[in-house]
Structures are given as structure tokens and as C-alpha cells.
Amino acid sequence: MKRVLVLTTGGTIVSLRSKEGLKPGDDLSQMLFNKIISLAGEYDVTFEPIFNKDSSNIIPSDWYIVKETIRKHIDKYDGIVILHGTDTMSYSAAMLSYMFCNVEKAIVLTGSQIPIAFDNSDGVKNLKDAIITAADGRLSGVFVVFHDKIMKGTRVYKRSSINKDAYISCNYPYVGVIKERKLYITDDYKRMQEKEVDIKEILGANDICLNNQSTSAVAGKTLKIPKIFMLKMVPGFEPGLLDYILKEGYQGVIIEGYGLGGMPVANMQLLENMERLIKRGIPVIMATQCVYDGVNLDTYEVGVTAGRLGILSAYDMTTEAVYTKLMWILGITDSYPEIKKFLQTNICGEIAVKHTNNDEI
Incomplete structure (x- = not known):
């Protein structure tokens, strides 16, 4: 019988009504167990709470708490399920993907759009499907299971605030589907796996996925979370904001640019301030506000100019994937060449396409 540990962190799936609106209830392990009783005889399931938060209240240090809990238990189980709120699940899934990029078991995040205590909840099926996965x-690796679909942890994107079919796999094949309690892995995912190279061959790292930030750092006060600024380009953007980034000691900047990775290069003050950041050794990465297809800094003048400044491409990474990746890397090294190398390396499926100026548009 397969043993599965279900870790609970809060979220809609365990929420109850209150005077302030829906919020995660106290430990609901017995209720959750009763909801999956039909799996008895096939799976030995254990529930353990970590913390109890609406996922809007999740902060980066929480990811390290989840990481240490998984590390503590994973050898004793065939797989891990994490119940999580849907609003920031894509961030948590991406960060855990890097933290456990060499894991040989499945770590699965799931949740629901309607609390599991409600009759019309999607939580029961999502939880059962996550256990099966x-x-x-x-x-092996980190995945999100939601509405019959299995998605790579670095590729999930929440497209709906209320629809039960809340997530898509962005710029990457769906890993699989679950129908009538059977898991089917897609051919597209199998083909994608064949193309991906073991990161150890590229980085020459023995335990890069597990060594950053020790257990003692999490338990004590020495855990240092890198400060990363998310900058969304809008018409009329004021470049003086970049002075604030320098003043406040941010260690990395991610730009959500336009289209293939554009920014207003006609604004000379913006270019000067951006160049100053880069000369300080602060990595600046260009992502895109578009959901699909990613960044190509070799197509338009507004992208070429950004690339010549030293702004790095996020390629086809989601904003969630590049934000957590940079945070994870900065927890490992402060060497700019290493930061650049890791950013441009596909660690766990977050990069599938590296556009060049030979690509058609």
C-alpha cells in the first residue's frame, strides 16, 4: 500500500464561514480524512498541519518552513501532497520546484475554489487526484493537480478567480490527466522530458537543489530572504522609481515588459537609471505581461536596447517562475556570473524556449 503524507497550509479548501468572510479553519484533518475514505485500502494517508493561512498571507519564509517539513518526512512516504490556497499556489509550486529539483518522488500541490466542507466543493476530487498523483x-518533481489536470510546478498560471478549472499550464505540455482514478501521462510531456538534460551535467552541482538555506537558519533568525522588486511597465512609467530600488537595497529586479520584452527606450533617464542598477551588479530580468510565448529581446528595438544594457531575458518563464527562481539563486550565490548562468539554465522545466533573432514573428 502506498503511503502519502498530506501537509496542510490553509487556503480555501480548509476554509469555513466566519463574520469576516471565508477563512481557514482550525485543524480539519478528521474531516479531510472522512472525505477521502473511498481511497481506503489503496493508500495509507496521513494528515499533518504546517500552518493555517489564506494564501494571500503566504510570505517567502513560509516556503522554507514547508521545505524543511518535506525534507523531514519525505523518506518515509511514497509521495507528498500539500494543501494550499489557490491565489499564490503558483509561486509556492515554483519555489518548491527549485528547492527539490532533484527529488525522486512526487510533491503535489492542490486546493480548491470552494471549501471542502461545502456540498458543491471541488476540493474532494482535487485532493483524491493529488493523492493518486x-x-x-x-x-518525480513538483506538480500542481487541479480539475483533472497535472501541471509542472514551474508552469502553472491561475487564469480564473472563481471557475473550478482555475489553472492552465503556461508554455508547457500538461503532465497528465486523471480520469476515473487513473493517471494518464501525456505523450507531449514524455517528449518534453526526453529533451531536458539533467541539471547536474550543466551546473556540475551535487546538491544545489537542497543546500541553500539550512534547517538551523529556518529555525533561528539567520534566514535571509533576498529582496526582489517586481516592476510592471505602464505608459508614463517614472524612472525615478529605480532610485528607490537602489536606496532600499533590492538585490534583483524583474520587469514585466510589453509583448516580447519591450520597455520605453525613448526615455533616456530610464535607460540611465537601469544601467546604473546593472553596473551595481544587480540582476535585472525582462519578463512579459503576456501569458503565452515568452520574451525575445532580439526582435524589436525596444528589446534589443534592453539586451544591450545588460538586461537578461526570462525567455518563456512565467512571472511566478522567474521571481522565485531569482530568489532561490540569490540564496545560493552572490556571484553575478553564476547568477546569470543559473538564470539561463533550465533547472526544472521552467525554460523550454530560448528565442533568438532567427525566430519568426
């Missing part, structure tokens, strides 16, 4: 020995 976590226990499936064919999968």
Missing part, C-alpha cells in the same frame, strides 16, 4: 511512481 503523489503515489504514482512514474512521476
